[in-house]
Amino acid sequence: MEHFKISKTKIIPKGTLLLSYGDICSYGYKVESGCLKSYVIDSVGKEHILQFAPEGWIIADLDGFTNKKPSQIFIDSIEESTVSFISKFNYEDLNDLDKKALVDMNTKYRNNLIATHKRIIGLLSATAKQRYIDFTETYPTLVQRLPLKFIASYIGITPEYLSDIRRKIAKK
Amino acid sequence: MEHFKISKTKIIPKGTLLLSYGDICSYGYKVESGCLKSYVIDSVGKEHILQFAPEGWIIADLDGFTNKKPSQIFIDSIEESTVSFISKFNYEDLNDLDKKALVDMNTKYRNNLIATHKRIIGLLSATAKQRYIDFTETYPTLVQRLPLKFIASYIGITPEYLSDIRRKIAKK
DNA sequence: AATAAAAATTAAGGTACCTTAAGAAATAAG
DNA sequence: CTTATTTCTTAAGGTACCTTAATTTTTATT
Numbered sequence: 001m002e003h004f005k006i007s008k009t010k011i012i013p014k015g016t017l018l019l020s021y022g023d024i025c026s027y028g029y030k031v032e033s034g035c036l037k038s039y040v041i042d043s044v045g046k047e048h049i050l051q052f053a054p055e056g057w058i059i060a061d062l063d064g065f066t067n068k069k070p071s072q073i074f075i076d077s078i079e080e081s082t083v084s085f086i087s088k089f090n091y092e093d094l095n096d097l098d099k100k101a102l103v104d105m106n107t108k109y110r111n112n113l114i115a116t117h118k119r120i121i122g123l124l125s126a127t128a129k130q131r132y133i134d135f136t137e138t139y140p141t142l143v144q145r146l147p148l149k150f151i152a153s154y155i156g157i158t159p160e161y162l163s164d165i166r167r168k169i170a171k172k
Numbered sequence: 173m174e175h176f177k178i179s180k181t182k183i184i185p186k187g188t189l190l191l192s193y194g195d196i197c198s199y200g201y202k203v204e205s206g207c208l209k210s211y212v213i214d215s216v217g218k219e220h221i222l223q224f225a226p227e228g229w230i231i232a233d234l235d236g237f238t239n240k241k242p243s244q245i246f247i248d249s250i251e252e253s254t255v256s257f258i259s260k261f262n263y264e265d266l267n268d269l270d271k272k273a274l275v276d277m278n279t280k281y282r283n284n285l286i287a288t289h290k291r292i293i294g295l296l297s298a299t300a301k302q303r304y305i306d307f308t309e310t311y312p313t314l315v316q317r318l319p320l321k322f323i324a325s326y327i328g329i330t331p332e333y334l335s336d337i338r339r340k341i342a343k344k
Numbered sequence: 345a346a347t348a349a350a351a352a353t354t355a356a357g358g359t360a361c362c363t364t365a366a367g368a369a370a371t372a373a374g
Numbered sequence: 375c376t377t378a379t380t381t382c383t384t385a386a387g388g389t390a391c392c393t394t395a396a397t398t399t400t401t402a403t404t
Contacts, residue, residue, distance in 0.1 A: 027392090039312045040296075040297060048293065048297045049297040050289065050296075062282065062286050063286045063289075066282060066286070068232070072293075089258055093269075096242070099267075099274065102271065102278060103267060103275035105278055106235060106277055106278055106281065109281035110234065110238060113288065114235045114238070116224065116292065117234070117235075119318055120222065120295070121220065123210050123295040123296070123328065124212075124220040124222075125212060125214040125296070126214075127361095143369075147381060148382070149355070149382080157361070159382070159383090160361095160362075160363085160364095160385095161360085162382095163384075164383090164384085166382095166383095169312060169385080186404055224348090262379075284365090299390075299391095300390075319350085319351060319352090320351075320352065328391080331352070331353090332353080332355095332391095332394095333390085333392070334352090335352060335354075336354085338352095338353095339354085
């Protein structure tokens with residue numbers, strides 16, 4: 001299932017910034033071990049997490065990478081991680097891939113799109129409490145590993161309010 | 173750019189339900205004229221719009237269509253529309269497509285994913301007022317055509333609150 | 345044109361979630 | 375083991391956005 005040019009892997013210490021706002025995004029990152037996250041920073045300096053990438057996942061600024069735009073997002077490491085660098089993920093190269101690779105890639109995009117749509121449904125229609133419960137059910141292993149403040153950011157609430165929610169759940 | 177089996181087009185009157193919750197989703201819908209929308213209905217009966225599909229757009233329950241699951245969503249017509257029915261959008265058939273078709277499809281998925289990520293960023297980090305302004309800038313032609321209550325639903329607020337927002341914007 | 349139906353507005357009161365700030369608990373570092 | 379740092383919790387007060395309900399405006403129907 002490897003269709004791209006992948007450079008040798010690197011060990012990334014915890015807390016390392018791999019991609020910053022405004023950077024030209026030359027790489028996607030394939031996580032072999034550890035965990036990365038992507039996020040935006042809003043006008044008042046608050047961080048909003050777009051994606052977690054534990055082992056096996058690929059993370060990138062898809063828009064910047066594809067269209068050679070400066071990045072709108074940040075990517076850093078939540079844990080010490082082993083990461084492969086994927087280059088040349090752009091449109092021209094799609095034509096160089098063989099059919100099997102294209103079909104696999106299609107399937108990955110499609111599954112990602114389905115998951116992303118589900119997240120939108122949650123943000124539009126569920127309460128913060130329900131989104132937290134959904135997160136724990138969808139990503140039980142991440143819940144073990146990640147600081148709660150990152151989960152709060154991912155589901156779109158403050159750590160303080162997540163703390164309230166957890167207290168109320170525990171009291172039942 | 174047509175890669176799928178497309179049946180003859182049909183004229184769909186305004187307000188017609190094309191796909192309902194629980195249905196097996198056998199088709200994607202390609203809109204030739206008019207406009208469709210997809211939406212979910214939450215536990216208190218409130219409608220949340222996932223997508224608008226004006227002319228040129230394709231709309232479907234991607235998860236149900238791909239994985240032959242009962243639909244989680246609804247699709248209906250906002251205006252009288254001319255619609256082509258796309259069948260056999262599933263995995264097996266991807267292998268029957270030629271390379272050009274696969275590359276095109278990849279590009280469509282990728283662009284859709286980029287747009288969907290932007291929507292998530294907005295829902296996580298922007299106020300309702302900002303999301304409304306962003307919508308009017310991103311889809312100026314839709315703003316002309318659509319009832320405001322549908323735009324409110326798409327950006328995740330009530331029609332009443334959108335009305336407040338618009339009044340405040342107008343007062344300046 | 346008249347009537348009905350749908351969409352939009354307005355306003356009052358309510359709730360989910362946020363901000364700030366401080367302290368407690370857990371984890372990391374010396 | 376001790377201290378520093380990060381994470382988590384708690385609480386009080388505030389704001390963005392919601393609910394309900396009534397009214398007006400716009401659009402559709404006969």
